[in-house]
Amino acid sequence: MKITIISLNYSPENIGIGKYNTELAEYLTDAGHDIEIITAPPYYPDWELSSKYNKFWFETENINNVKVMRCPIYVPKKVTTVSRLFHLASFAITSTIRLVSTAFKRKDIILLVQPTFFCAPSVILFSKLFKVRTIMHIQDYELDAMLGLGMASKNSMFSRTLKRIESFITNRFDQVSSISLSMLDRARNLGVKKDKLVLFPNWADINFVTPETSSDVFRDKLNFDTSDKIVLYSGNIGKKQGLEIVLDVAKRLEHDKSLKFLLVGTGAHIDTLKKYSRDLNLNNITFLPLQAWQDVPYLLAMADLHLVIQKKGVADAVLPSKLTNILAVGGHSIVTAEPNTELGRIENKFPGIYTLIPPEDTAALEKAIRFALENTNIDSHNKVARDYAEKYLSKSMTINNFISDISRSNI
Numbered sequence: 001m002k003i004t005i006i007s008l009n010y011s012p013e014n015i016g017i018g019k020y021n022t023e024l025a026e027y028l029t030d031a032g033h034d035i036e037i038i039t040a041p042p043y044y045p046d047w048e049l050s051s052k053y054n055k056f057w058f059e060t061e062n063i064n065n066v067k068v069m070r071c072p073i074y075v076p077k078k079v080t081t082v083s084r085l086f087h088l089a090s091f092a093i094t095s096t097i098r099l100v101s102t103a104f105k106r107k108d109i110i111l112l113v114q115p116t117f118f119c120a121p122s123v124i125l126f127s128k129l130f131k132v133r134t135i136m137h138i139q140d141y142e143l144d145a146m147l148g149l150g151m152a153s154k155n156s157m158f159s160r161t162l163k164r165i166e167s168f169i170t171n172r173f174d175q176v177s178s179i180s181l182s183m184l185d186r187a188r189n190l191g192v193k194k195d196k197l198v199l200f201p202n203w204a205d206i207n208f209v210t211p212e213t214s215s216d217v218f219r220d221k222l223n224f225d226t227s228d229k230i231v232l233y234s235g236n237i238g239k240k241q242g243l244e245i246v247l248d249v250a251k252r253l254e255h256d257k258s259l260k261f262l263l264v265g266t267g268a269h270i271d272t273l274k275k276y277s278r279d280l281n282l283n284n285i286t287f288l289p290l291q292a293w294q295d296v297p298y299l300l301a302m303a304d305l306h307l308v309i310q311k312k313g314v315a316d317a318v319l320p321s322k323l324t325n326i327l328a329v330g331g332h333s334i335v336t337a338e339p340n341t342e343l344g345r346i347e348n349k350f351p352g353i354y355t356l357i358p359p360e361d362t363a364a365l366e367k368a369i370r371f372a373l374e375n376t377n378i379d380s381h382n383k384v385a386r387d388y389a390e391k392y393l394s395k396s397m398t399i400n401n402f403i404s405d406i407s408r409s410n411i
Contacts, residue, residue, distance in 0.1 A: 001407075002034040002106055006095055006123065007113035008073075010039040011063055014293050015265070016236060016321050017139050018044060020202055021113060025066045027399050036067040038098050040091055043075045045236045045267040045290070058098060069102075071095050079239070079268040088142075092118035099126055107132045109406070112173075115142040117166070124172045135406065136170060137200060138178040139321075141186060167191050175406060182342035200402045202321050203395040204328035209297045211330035211381035217298040222262075222286070224302075229373050230260050232303035234291075235322040237267035242311035242360060244276055249366045251280050259373070261285040264299065300325060305372050306333035308343075312359045327353070328389040330381025334368045336360070352384040 005025060009018030025035045041053035049055050059070040071094035076083035099110075099122065110132050112123050120136065127134045143162050167190040170176060176187045177198040184197050224230060233246060243263065250261045263273070266289055277285055291299055300306070306326045323343075326333050336359040337343035347356040355372060357364040 001108040003028065003036075003109045003111055004099070004102065004107050005035065005037040005111045005113065006039075006099065006119055007037065008040050008091055008116055009044055009113075010037055010042070010068060012050075013042050013044050015045055015290060017113065017115075018042070019293075020139070020321065022063075023203075023395065024399060026064050027395070028403070029065050031403075036069065036102075038069045038071060038095050040073040041070050043073070045238070045265065047075055047077075047079055047268045049073075049075050058094070069098050071098050088116045088118045091116055092122065095119055096122040096126075099123070103130060109133045109135060111135045111137055114138045115140050117142045117169070120169045120173075124169065127174075133175075134173045135175045135177060135198075136173040138176065138183055138187065139202075141183065144186075163190075177402070177406075180342040182345060198402065198405045200405075201392070201398060202324050203398040204324040204389055204393040206328045206389050206394055209300065209325050209328040211301075211386055213297040213301040213329065215298075215301040218295075218302040222288075224260060225258075228258050228260050229256075229304045230262055230302060231305045231307060231369060232262045232264065232299070233307040233309060234262075234264040234296075234299060235320070237263065237265045237270045237273060239269050240311055241269070241309050243269070243273055243309055245360060245362050245365055246307060246309060247273065247276055247280055247282060247285065248362045249369060250282055250285050252362075252366050253369070254282065254284050257284075259284060262288065262303070264288045265290050296325065297329065300329040300331060303331060305369065306331045308333055308335040308354075309365075310336055310359060312338075323354075324389070324393050327385040328393060330383065330386035330389075332372060332376055332382050333385070334365065334372065336365070346388075350384055350388055352382070353388055354382075354385065 005021060007017065007021050009016065009021055011018065011022040013019065021037065025037055029035045041055070042050045053059060053070060056072050058072065061068050071091060073094060074087050074090035076087055110123055110127060112119055112134065114136055123134055126132065143166055170187065170190050171192055175196050175198055176192050177200040178184050178187060179201045181199065184199060187197060188194065219226065233243065237243060246261060246263070253259055261284055263285065274287060308320050308323050310320065333354040335343050335354045335356050337356060338358065339348070339356065344356060347353060355368050357368050
């Protein structure tokens, strides 16, 4: 098949959606499909455009036999709701120009990855003019996430209008896929028919990230003692994570000299967190930049306890991509989410896979960390988590199932 993927994020971004897009495109190319991607120059999670790319014009490159078409984009120095809207709108405009430039090259499918929803109208119009099948793949319900961060009241006229627009546009796609059953339920609530829905979960490289990985590599690198208990957060550091709660708990537990908190990653909120850490005068927390992919298994294996932290109103809209590798390494983890979310459903169906606590509850997080370190056999891997990864998170199985599902469609 000839597939054009449209998404904000792609290699060399090696975190979140960019990583999944890259692995998907390269896997499909290796399987014999003709893949091209319309994307932005790399900027995430630092929210800073790479100096290696043209900031003001279109570029094309080949990465591992995938044609990558870069579109100029506005990247704000300070990420606010308004600046993010301009950011998304700029890509919607430039990606449309790039898509139109490919109009007379045959395509079987346009796969639009949300975010960004702003690109959807032009994709639909293009598909009608040139008779191309469309799939919206929802990694993040963009409008829900914005509302969850306080863009507007969820019951306001503005919010209701947005939801009607979202429903109208989403239903114009031939198929809609997403990364969890609860997110597919959200699409069904938008009016998408059941036979148009496809489950396409995020995956893990379960042969690369394993419980057998040595935990000593990073302990030695960071000069941690073998007796130290390490609590790790690794991933994007943005406003929607609400990681101040981790620093608050670190302050409460600073009397335990063997307990070390490690925050690995970068993002728009990193400087704010570092300042907050200095204000609290913390000496039990370490900040590290995003690590190279080849080092990720060692980093994950080193942690005694993993944190998957999100604010209220975000966890129900987003399934964190960082969790897949935590499960693959057999990590013991604490996840903040409400019981009625996908994360809550998984924890209920697979007891022991992780500990679920309410979002933005400092006391609950402190209690969960204390309990896990005192009562969990953290010296051995979490078998429930690893078994889940082996059964549900294999990359080849996940992508092959997706291609099989969309190939069988009569649309």
